[in-house]
Amino acid sequence: MSLDNAVLTTDNCRYCLMCRHVCPVGHVTRLETLTPHGWGLLISSVQRGLATWTDSAVDKLYSCADCGTCQSHCVTDQPLPAAIAEARADVAAAGLAPAHVVALNQTIERWGNPYREQEPEAVSGTGDVALFVGDEALYLWPDGLQAALSLLRAAGIDPVLIGAGRNSGYIPSSLGFPETARRLAAANLADLQASQATMLLTLNPGDAYVFGTLYSERLGIDFPANVELKEVTALLAERLAAGDLKLRRGAGGPPYAYIDPAHTSRMAGRDAAPRQLLAAVMPAPGRELFWRRERTHPAGSTSLRFANPMIAEHLTYARLGDARAAGAQVLICEDAGTLNVLASLAPRFGLTIQGLYELLAEQLEGTQGN
């Protein structure tokens, strides 16, 4: 995104209040400044010389979760999250980014991820289908990754693993370090090319958004036109419907709810597949959270967990509170980052966190080929 576009977007958003009702950060902080309009006005006011990037203004700038819910509810599709990332890039280039964010970027530059001081793994081979593993699935919720692989194999797919241990590029892009993001994107796409795959699977909607949209919108890098991009849940749901994946229905258990992962709103219609899969294995329908489907709020796992851990934790509490209000005792998700943040606080709410892929893999009946 060019700076001109960012200016145009924030000029549009600065006096618009039409998506504030879905902004998760605005919702938990109740602060006008931390709403789409607030960020738009702050950035446009700096451009007009009415404000400067003081420490506290920068702190506000780094409080947007980059969840995309505003844009997906915007009738005119204003790319506000990208404009905020662009403003952060300006701030970072001027040496004004928060020290902890700068340090985080250095870690990502060195290791390719913010979680573990370990080099990313090499591409696991070649094949028609590749699976982007990324960093969170490998380091934060590895059981989910193994379960997803079992499910895929049961459905007749043995994917080539790419990008294992490497961030998609979302975190540095979101935090105002597009060059770091570009390097990660280039490495991930090089892995994809090396795999020779014509289909790329992602374990969550966030990664699908990054490959399908963020690379081109923010980094100017096109996703290869000959590669089909798909979420694992969508593929499994298709295979289930076609009878190529057999799942047993489980025994009764406590009331549960599915929590839509971060970035769901960015991927229209993606909320159906996980529910179809759950319906196949659960003995009773789940509860629905208030903040669900296209209006879902992230659980504190986006780039916000690094930029503003306190607000991110508010989001985690809010999601757990939402689950409790819905009467759920078990909260199910497939996204490693979401599961990771929820698990740390769930016991305080008397809730159990359960990985969707693990739950499905336990109910595998058998396999059937392509």
Place this chain on the structure above:
Amino acid sequence: MNRFQFRTEMIRSELEDIVGQHFVSVDESDKLVYSTDWSWMPQMWLDRGQPLPTPDYIVHPESAEQIAEIMDIANKYRIPVVPWGGGSGTQGGALPLFGGILVDTKRMDKIIEIDEVSLKVTAQAGINGEQLEWALHEKGLMLPHYAAASRCATLGGYLAPRGTGTISTKYGKAEDMVLNMQVVLPTGEIIRTAPVPQHAAGPDWPRLFLGAEGTFGIITEATMQLDYLPEARLLRAVLFDDLSKALEAGRRIMTRRLHPFVIRLYDPESTRSQVKKVLGLDYEGAYMVMGFDGDPDIAALEEQKALAICTELGGQDVGREPGETWWEHRYDFYYPPLSLHLPWMYGTTETVTTYDKIEPLYWAVKRAVEEGFPQWNIRFIAHFSHWFHWGVMCYSRFIIEEPPADAQEALQLHNRVWQAAMQAVIDNGGMINEHHGIGVKLGRYMRQQYGDAWPFMLRLKKMIDPNGIMNPGKVGFGF
């Protein structure tokens, strides 16, 4: 430390003692954002790089009791208290013109009770309109105040300026849905109105808080009447080549005991510009949307009767789709860049009057605006969107696409256009406003609007708010 700094710090720590440190902000970026609501004047001012008056403290209380304590501080130090809901008001009602304590009600967003027997909801005043609506939908219910601002406004903000929603023609204004309220008075007392509004136990004093725009206190809780979500909503559009006939059709529909939930009649200029730009419908003439809801058979029958009235007056039925398009996209008009936007100049000079006066009033305001400012290529557009048994609201707007670049000059021109429009409204028997409220913009017309009754209102204000702390400069109550 000078004495002002000392005082500032004293007040800040007293406020922090009430709501907690985290909920008092004196941060410059917060002050900037809270310095403007959705009115054109402050937005233009910032757009031209000019700073605005800001609040001294932005406070987020969580209860009526905390607000009562805030009132005590304001009275002690004689500083303003400015209620702020969603900041979506268009008249500058929430502007902190004289600094002081800005009370953002959004932390008070709990639904206290949904009563599925009597169909009512009790909620705190800071709840977001759309979020409240979603919660009601989960139970098959709705609060039928469908304001275009529901995505950004609060329940308290619906009531304080006497808002009107898009389906008001059947369900009434927001004020018609209130059963009772809790209010914190400027003196710090917390009062509750009677449980139900229709009774004979004395005068209807609770209505004083509706339309006071925070000058008589802060509404902290309200119980609102609900409705079931309708089983069906039938929408249809009719095209008239004559605005006069279209207005007459609306009058007949309303007075012949039909109950449309919406009649929205765009004047030819609005049809040509707004309807085309936002809805993509390319019509000449006056485009009218009408809708009937509830039991599908009854709705269909009422629609048929209304259509017959329209046809008799020369209206051409253009079918369901253009009606449904409006319903699905009715809020799209407010998303930039589809909405009116800076650096343009614009103002919503809306008014309401009885059927006998509405047409002359429309033409008088149109003439006053168009003929008064031709050098600015001014445009005048209007639609008629809230219909009553006795009359209709005219939502008129003026637009200048190339106003003066200088902020002060622009503001002066804005005031001159408003003056021309409001004078035409008053001279032709209209009210200076139907649902956006008075705020700061229209305060100067209150004396003219109310004549001999105005001093009485000033005395009321003095009695309710002896130190003049509540939202000074608004609703014509001065500073």
